[in-house]
Amino acid sequence: MPRLCSFSGHEVEHKPQSNCWDNAPMESFYSRLKIELIYSMDFCSISELKLSIFEYIEIFYNRQRRNSGLGYVSxxxxxQTLLAASLGGLLFAGNNSTNDE
Structure with missing residues (x-):
């Protein structure tokens, strides 16, 4: 139920208590971003910072960085491993023909 904030006169609505782990993945990501990119470089402009963050996310984090949830591979x-395994299974399934002569 909304209530009036006494010092500003604005209505404030509090969300019900949620799971304390619901924000953990984003906090982990921001921690890695700061450690691996932000603190290790000096940026001359906001546009340089934005470009660096974009490259970090799209090129390094999403494609190359080893991920513990994937068995410490990128x-x-x-x-590629999953694709090769599924194609291998398809190729193997296609070679089950018998030659009865």
Whole structure:
């Protein structure tokens, strides 16, 4: 139920208590971003910072960085392994023909 904030006169609505772990993945990501990029470089402009963050996320974090949830391999390597395994299964299934002569 909304209530009036005494010092500003604005209405404030509090969300019900949620799971304390619901924000953990984003906090982990921001921690890695700061450690691996922000604190290790000097940026001359906001546009340089934005470009660096974009490259970090799209090129390094999503494609190359080893991920503990994937067995400490990069997402690209993990995807290639899954694709090779599924194609191998399809190729193997296609070679089950018998030659009865």
């Amino acid at each position: 997402p690209g390597t993990y995807e």
